[in-house]
Amino acid sequence: MNNDFQRYMDKELNQLEEEGLYNKIRTLEGPQGAWVKIDGKDVLNFSSNNYLGLANHPETVKAAKQALKNYGIGPGAVRTIAGTMELHNELEKKLAEFKRVEAALTFQSGYNTNLAVIPSIVGKGDVIYSDELNHASIIDACRLTAAKVKVYKHGDMNSLEDILQEKREGKTLIVTDGVFSMDGDLAKLPEIVELAEDYNAITLVDDAHGEGVLGSHGRGIVDHFNLHNQVDIEVGTFSKAIGTVGGCAAGSKKLVKYLKQKARPFLFSSAVTPPDVAATLKSIEILSQDDSLVQKLWDNGDYFKTNMKEIGFDVGNSQTPITPVMLGKAKLASQFSAELFKEDIFAQSIGFPTVPKGKARIRVMISAVHSKEDIDYALEKFTEVGKKLSIIN
Numbered sequence: 367m368n369n370d371f372q373r374y375m376d377k378e379l380n381q382l383e384e385e386g387l388y389n390k391i392r393t394l395e396g397p398q399g400a401w402v403k404i405d406g407k408d409v410l411n412f413s414s415n416n417y418l419g420l421a422n423h424p425e426t427v428k429a430a431k432q433a434l435k436n437y438g439i440g441p442g443a444v445r446t447i448a449g450t451m452e453l454h455n456e457l458e459k460k461l462a463e464f465k466r467v468e469a470a471l472t473f474q475s476g477y478n479t480n481l482a483v484i485p486s487i488v489g490k491g492d493v494i495y496s497d498e499l500n501h502a503s504i505i506d507a508c509r510l511t512a513a514k515v516k517v518y519k520h521g522d523m524n525s526l527e528d529i530l531q532e533k534r535e536g537k538t539l540i541v542t543d544g545v546f547s548m549d550g551d552l553a554k555l556p557e558i559v560e561l562a563e564d565y566n567a568i569t570l571v572d573d574a575h576g577e578g579v580l581g582s583h584g585r586g587i588v589d590h591f592n593l594h595n596q597v598d599i600e601v602g603t604f605s606k607a608i609g610t611v612g613g614c615a616a617g618s619k620k621l622v623k624y625l626k627q628k629a630r631p632f633l634f635s636s637a638v639t640p641p642d643v644a645a646t647l648k649s650i651e652i653l654s655q656d657d658s659l660v661q662k663l664w665d666n667g668d669y670f671k672t673n674m675k676e677i678g679f680d681v682g683n684s685q686t687p688i689t690p691v692m693l694g695k696a697k698l699a700s701q702f703s704a705e706l707f708k709e710d711i712f713a714q715s716i717g718f719p720t721v722p723k724g725k726a727r728i729r730v731m732i733s734a735v736h737s738k739e740d741i742d743y744a745l746e747k748f749t750e751v752g753k754k755l756s757i758i759n
């Protein structure tokens with residue numbers, strides 16, 4: 367073993383501990399849900415992106431079991447070599463219908479989808495315009511290209527237009543999160559689409575936190591703003607409201623045809639397993655048929671946010687059920703989270719590099735499966751801990 371390397375890792379890990387940025391990963395002793403079992407006790411779950419409870423829904427679990435019977439567990443190899451299972455094709459057709467686009471292509475995760483799409487469409491001589499709060503998977507995907515990356519101020523359309531005016535050759539891509547996951551605010555998609563028209567740019571919106579949340583039946587941000595066929599590429603993930611795992615890119619038939627030839631995570635990494643695909647299909651079916659889960663999610667989110675504001679917490683500028691409880695220092699945020707855990711509430715603190723330094727917070731993820739009693743219990747405990755740590759009066 368290389369001793370210098372061991373010492374280097376010790377130093378880095380110690381530094382994270384000192385700054386309150388060391389990630390402590392909790393172990394769940396059962397399925398995802400409104401309550402989860404951790405360290406032998408039931409705790410109210412405010413930390414998952416399982417917005418609609420589909421991660422352990424009887425119908426999605428049943429569909430996964432059936433797929434296991436019909437298709438086995440493994441995909442064999444990448445789709446271009448082993449062939450593609452009809453289940454994957456069926457999901458892609460269903461997704462296109464749900465998103466009201468011509469076609470969709472699935473990947474192993476949302477992260478992989480950005481890594482697949484962005485380097486396939488821009489390269490040397492091209493320019494990417496990226497919101498400063500875009501998700502890490504977008505940042506990493508941009509780094510994988512030889513394109514020039516220009517970052518605009520968060521949600522600031524003047525800042526975007528200023529840099530769009532600079533002279534350039536080659537292709538132009540504007541890329542943004544749909545819902546910003548740590549703050550819960552929305553991209554100004556109508557303005558972005560307009561600017562893209564004015565400056566001949568390609569548009570990509572990563573709708574990870576919009577699917578199952580925004581628009582009719584949770585169709586996402588494009589539906590929310592009624593911008594169908596005006597955004598070139600919608601990137602999505604199944605690991606949030608959809609409750610499973612996987613990612614997708616949606617747009618024109620030509621886009622999907624192109625990505626099947628060019629996207630490296632499609633060409634060099636195998637597809638997700640049949641049970642995942644079947645469960646995802648079921649989630650999309652559930653959403654298409656009935657939007658009561660989406661309605662419940664919004665009702666719960668509004669109830670929690672309104673009350674937290676009244677109690678005196680700073681809950682930022684969220685336009686969605688995501689509720690950041692702003693605390694500032696990472697150490698304070700992790701202390702707050704630890705105090706909540708003592709009271710049987712699992713709400714992780716979030717610090718740098720997931721959010722900017724000095725903007726640490728507890729990010730409360732309300733879901734459709736929380737009851738009013740659950741939320742009232744949380745409001746009571748947030749108040750107690752907030753007073754104890756002198757955050758509210």
Ligand SMILES: *Cc1c(COP(=O)(O)O)cnc(C)c1O
Nearest residue numbers: 475476477501547572574603605
């Ligand atoms: C969560 C998230 C991803 C990653 O999705 P996975 O399917 O978990 O890889 C990508 N983009 C955004 C904006 C996200 O919020």
